[in-house]
């Protein structure tokens with residue numbers, strides 16, 4: 455077994471998107487800060503409605519997939535295909551933009567806490583123009599595995615392995631074979647997971663902090679930061695003194711050129727120009 459170590463830290467920065475939703479962006483702050491196949495990770499977390507109430511009105515996407523995971527709050531997704539997804543606390547949605555989707559994501563609450571994540575995952579060139587798709591996942595469909603020391607893991611996408619037992623998440627079929635786990639550990643607890651060698655991986659801490667890596671090479675990862683892992687097949691880490699809650703994202707790198715213009719992610723400049731033309735001429739979807 456070769457241990458994965460903490461290779462790079464990307465502290466999240468405050469920014470805003472949509473019609474003025476305040477959020478924190480780690481992966482995807484700049485083109486240099488992507489982790490193939492992951493393009494972007496945003497965390498939104500506020501008890502102040504002014505920070506989220508404007509939502510994300512109708513907008514297009516082409517060329518990638520998204521996973522939205524809500525910890526607290528209530529959002530409504532609507533798209534041109536007629537999908538309506540009620541996203542409540544603990545629920546998730548998976549959207550394949552493919553050749554094009556036009557959708558909105560609007561808060562269904564005027565007060566209280568709104569907290570969650572949106573992850574952008576790239577599609578391989580040969581799948582960028584496939585038909586759009588959408589899948590809704592309710593909180594009770596997400597398996598929760600209880601760890602021996604009081605922690606727990608929610609398997610949102612892909613398949614995890616604990617105590618020689620495969621735990622399958624409800625989201626299967628993201629093109630880049632994404633494993634997405636939401637992990638909660640009490641103070642000082644250890645966590646281990648075997649990961650496919652050659653797949654890229656990062657951690658995002660949303661509560662507390664971690665010591666990441668094998669016992670002889672532990673490196674600290676502070677809260678609200680992405681920690682990019684080295685290659686290898688074994689991940690070991692330990693929660694800090696306040697305990698920790700974090701996402702673990704693992705995916706197969708696509709190793710293809712990326713040209714991004716806002717909500718369009720393609721391989722060449724010509725394909726981006728085509729996406730803009732298609733959108734402006736009502737031909738995106």
Ligand code: FE2
Nearest residue numbers: 510513515557
């Ligand atoms: Fe969107």
